Amino acid sequence: MIFQRRADVVSWGRVVRVPQTVAMPRFRDEIADAMMSEMPGGLLAIGQRRSYGDSIFNTGGHLIDMRALDRFLAFDRDTGILRAEAGVTLGQIMRLAVPAGYFPAVTPGTRHVTLGGALANDVHGKNHHVAGTFGRHVTRIGLLRSDGYRELSPGDNLFAATIGGLGLTGVILWAEIQLQRIGSSDLDVEITPYDSLEAFWQLAEASTASHEHTVAWIDFAARGRKLGRGIFTRANWRATGSLQTHSEGFRRSVPFEVPFCLLSGPSMRAFNALYYRVQKGKRGPQVQPYADFFHPLDAVADWNRLYGRRGFYQYQCVVPAGSMRDAIAALVGAIVQAGQGSALAVLKTCGAIPSPGLLSFPMEGATLALDFPNRGAETLALMSRLDGIVREAGGRLYAAKDGRIPKETWAAGYPQTATFARFVDPRFASDFWRRVA
Numbered sequence: 001m002i003f004q005r006r007a008d009v010v011s012w013g014r015v016v017r018v019p020q021t022v023a024m025p026r027f028r029d030e031i032a033d034a035m036m037s038e039m040p041g042g043l044l045a046i047g048q049r050r051s052y053g054d055s056i057f058n059t060g061g062h063l064i065d066m067r068a069l070d071r072f073l074a075f076d077r078d079t080g081i082l083r084a085e086a087g088v089t090l091g092q093i094m095r096l097a098v099p100a101g102y103f104p105a106v107t108p109g110t111r112h113v114t115l116g117g118a119l120a121n122d123v124h125g126k127n128h129h130v131a132g133t134f135g136r137h138v139t140r141i142g143l144l145r146s147d148g149y150r151e152l153s154p155g156d157n158l159f160a161a162t163i164g165g166l167g168l169t170g171v172i173l174w175a176e177i178q179l180q181r182i183g184s185s186d187l188d189v190e191i192t193p194y195d196s197l198e199a200f201w202q203l204a205e206a207s208t209a210s211h212e213h214t215v216a217w218i219d220f221a222a223r224g225r226k227l228g229r230g231i232f233t234r235a236n237w238r239a240t241g242s243l244q245t246h247s248e249g250f251r252r253s254v255p256f257e258v259p260f261c262l263l264s265g266p267s268m269r270a271f272n273a274l275y276y277r278v279q280k281g282k283r284g285p286q287v288q289p290y291a292d293f294f295h296p297l298d299a300v301a302d303w304n305r306l307y308g309r310r311g312f313y314q315y316q317c318v319v320p321a322g323s324m325r326d327a328i329a330a331l332v333g334a335i336v337q338a339g340q341g342s343a344l345a346v347l348k349t350c351g352a353i354p355s356p357g358l359l360s361f362p363m364e365g366a367t368l369a370l371d372f373p374n375r376g377a378e379t380l381a382l383m384s385r386l387d388g389i390v391r392e393a394g395g396r397l398y399a400a401k402d403g404r405i406p407k408e409t410w411a412a413g414y415p416q417t418a419t420f421a422r423f424v425d426p427r428f429a430s431d432f433w434r435r436v437a
């Protein structure tokens with residue numbers, strides 16, 4: 001493998017820009033060769049860089065960009081078991097699987113993620129309450145470590161460390177997953193505007209048994225009795241219909257970085273208020289193709305440039321069921337008071353299905369995710385206040401979105417970190433791990 005120094009490796013939040021040393025292998029045996037020699041600063045495999053913070057950086061070390069390892073290895077159309085190299089994206093899987101009547105059992109809010117990345121963050125989707133995390137549907141992993149190649153199955157300790165293991169247990173070369181059967185590529189979707197956080201909890205509770213997918217968007221322009229108002233969306237796959245794949249093209253793109261002045265509190269509040277009114281107008285039942293329902297942001301190329309040259313932070317936490325109502329009210333209240341609420345804010349309840357990974361993020365309760373344009377110290381101070389609320393509630397933050405939490409905050413949310421550390425390959429490292437371990 002040929003490693004090159006590159007300045008254009010950025011994570012999705014674009015806050016940190018540090019040159020990285022990267023190689024892009026085309027064949028699996030090239031990676032094995034690199035592992036035979038001691039690599040200063042260690043190795044880390046990366047995928048489509050859809051993580052927001054520093055979990056994809058290994059400054060002073062080496063990155064293996066897995067995107068060219070994108071071959072399908074096997075697909076059983078009777079059982080829905082698919083085996084593919086780690087660089088295959090969920091979008092590619094959908095294009096293969098949808099016409100055959102299958103879909104990934106879990107998809108995050110973008111399909112531009114690799115199989116390896118989805119597995120290494122144990123990603124979750126709008127159906128967490130019925131399907132759990134991505135890792136629950138992984139049946140086998142081919143993992144290359146500095147001490148050799150292993151095939152892992154659910155139940156193995158190294159499997160539990162690799163699911164949600166942030167690339168630190170070795171290079172995932174390929175994975176086998178169980179796809180979900182679908183009768184149509186469309187969903188029956190119902191959009192319901194709601195007026196308060198109390199109304200959100202009622203809708204979420206009423207929808208858990210009847211709907212496979214639930215999620216809400218929060219309007220951070222609303223205050224007082226309307227605090228936490230938003231748009232609740234719930235959906236089920238249609239039982240029958242056509243099986244059409246998404247288009248690969250983007251409907252729009254962001255051609256330049258938006259000037260920072262447009263990202264002020266008043267602009268964001270105006271955007272939120274407008275978005276709320278537009279969505280409210282769409283209330284009621286409707287049919288949506290899967291791409292519109294699951295991945296609306298994928299229609300806009302490089303939407304992360306909307307936050308300007310200084311980039312943005314995403315804050316995603318989960319709080320346990322017992323404290324979620326108070327904690328979510330406190331978090332939303334603190335964000336509204338600070339006047340930093342972003343346009344893209346999502347609230348969702350998570351179910352009780354246990355995650356298979358030692359460091360998996362979801363827990364039974366509620367997760368809140370939102371973007372903050374990077375205003376430097378002001379934004380960091382707000383996020384630190386939010387950390388305190390999350391910690392007090394017994395919750396934790398999502399590594400895929402993080403680039404700044406202190407070691408103690410990480411350790412409080414992930415008590416399994418010491419157990420996980422025993423499975424970290426000694427030749428692997430990341431900026432994230434150096435920060436929290």
Ligand SMILES: Cc1cc2nc3c(=O)[nH]c(=O)nc-3n(C[C@H](O)[C@H](O)[C@H](O)COP(=O)(O)OP(=O)(O)OC[C@H]3O[C@@H](n4cnc5c(N)ncnc54)[C@H](O)[C@@H]3O)c2cc1C
Nearest residue numbers: 047048049050051108109114116117120123124166167172
């Ligand atoms: C618009 C948008 C919406 C999102 N919505 C959600 C959501 O709903 N739910 C959710 O859970 N996440 C969500 N995410 C986060 C995203 O799903 C994860 O960050 C995902 O892991 C990114 O995959 P990737 O291929 O880009 O991996 P990268 O971001 O490149 O890497 C992610 C991690 O995987 C490791 N890794 C990658 N490939 C390998 C490999 N072959 N072997 C070993 N380790 C590897 C890396 O070291 C890193 O630690 C969203 C992100 C965006 C941009």
